[in-house]
Amino acid sequence: EAGVTQFPSHSVIEKGQTVTLRCDPISGHDNLYWYRRVMGKEIKFLLHFVKESKQDESGMPNNRFLAERTGGTYSTLKVQPAELEDSGVYFCASSPLIPVRNTEAFFGQGTRLTVV
Amino acid sequence: AQKITQTQPGMFVQEKEAVTLDCTYDTSDPSYGLFWYKQPSSGEMIFLIYQGSYDQQNATEGRYSLNFQKARKSANLVISASQLGDSAMYFCAMREGGTGTASKLTFGTGTRLQVTL
Numbered sequence: 001e002a003g004v005t006q007f008p009s010h011s012v013i014e015k016g017q018t019v020t021l022r023c024d025p026i027s028g029h030d031n032l033y034w035y036r037r038v039m040g041k042e043i044k045f046l047l048h049f050v051k052e053s054k055q056d057e058s059g060m061p062n063n064r065f066l067a068e069r070t071g072g073t074y075s076t077l078k079v080q081p082a083e084l085e086d087s088g089v090y091f092c093a094s095s096p097l098i099p100v101r102n103t104e105a106f107f108g109q110g111t112r113l114t115v116v
Numbered sequence: 117a118q119k120i121t122q123t124q125p126g127m128f129v130q131e132k133e134a135v136t137l138d139c140t141y142d143t144s145d146p147s148y149g150l151f152w153y154k155q156p157s158s159g160e161m162i163f164l165i166y167q168g169s170y171d172q173q174n175a176t177e178g179r180y181s182l183n184f185q186k187a188r189k190s191a192n193l194v195i196s197a198s199q200l201g202d203s204a205m206y207f208c209a210m211r212e213g214g215t216g217t218a219s220k221l222t223f224g225t226g227t228r229l230q231v232t233l
Contacts (some may be wrong), residue, residue, distance in 0.1 A: 031218045043207060043223040056220065088157055099218050105151055107161040 002026065004108035006092050018080040021111045025074070025094030026036070032075050034067060038088035049075060063105075075101045082115045089113070119143065120208050122224035129198045130232055136183070137193040137227045139208030150191040151221065152182065155205040167191055193222050198231045205229075
């Protein structure tokens with residue numbers, strides 16, 4: 001069974017540009033989470049999808065970030081325009097609709113975003 | 117208020133020795149789950165071990181064990197027989213709500229472990 005997959009693994013963009021990160025959850029997982037770790041700080045929650053609906057977007061830093069999950073399958077996270085402080089590693093995780101114990105524990109390999 | 121506290125920014129351990137990484141948590145929810153992750157320099161998040169708040173026994177996974185002290189709200193990770201490949205960042209995390217509740221993980225600031233010869 002394929003795990004959570006994220007694209008790209010690395011992205012280097014200039015300040016002011018737009019970047020779109022993608023997350024493919026484990027097949028059949030309705031819950032999808034985005035997190036990020038910025039500049040060696042702790043890992044922070046960004047938002048939570050249940051299928052195509054945003055269940056909790058309390059962690060989204062500002063309106064330069066837009067997350068979508070059309071059709072309830074893969075999700076994209078767009079940063080527009082990117083700022084220097086957006087640099088960090090963006091992680092995605094997924095779990096079944098009714099998670100059991102540690103089923104939401106599994107993360108993708110992350111996208112390392114560098115804004116220069 | 118911090119929900120997950122990892123007070124050790126860095127730790128050193130000699131190869132083949134055991135090491136304990138500290139984690140305390142704060143929640144008023146009676147149902148919660150505690151997780152430990154390893155993040156090597158390559159960046160991926162590797163799930164290590166899970167402890168549910170109602171679990172009667174401490175979790176173990178190979179060389180990893182979780183010293184769960186519920187009354188003290190601590191969930192320390194014990195790595196036995198350390199290996200050079202254990203050098204990495206280690207994160208403690210908590211999910212509030214019991215089994216069947218989908219919710220976000222809250223992470224600590226991490227501990228960088230360095231295993232020496």
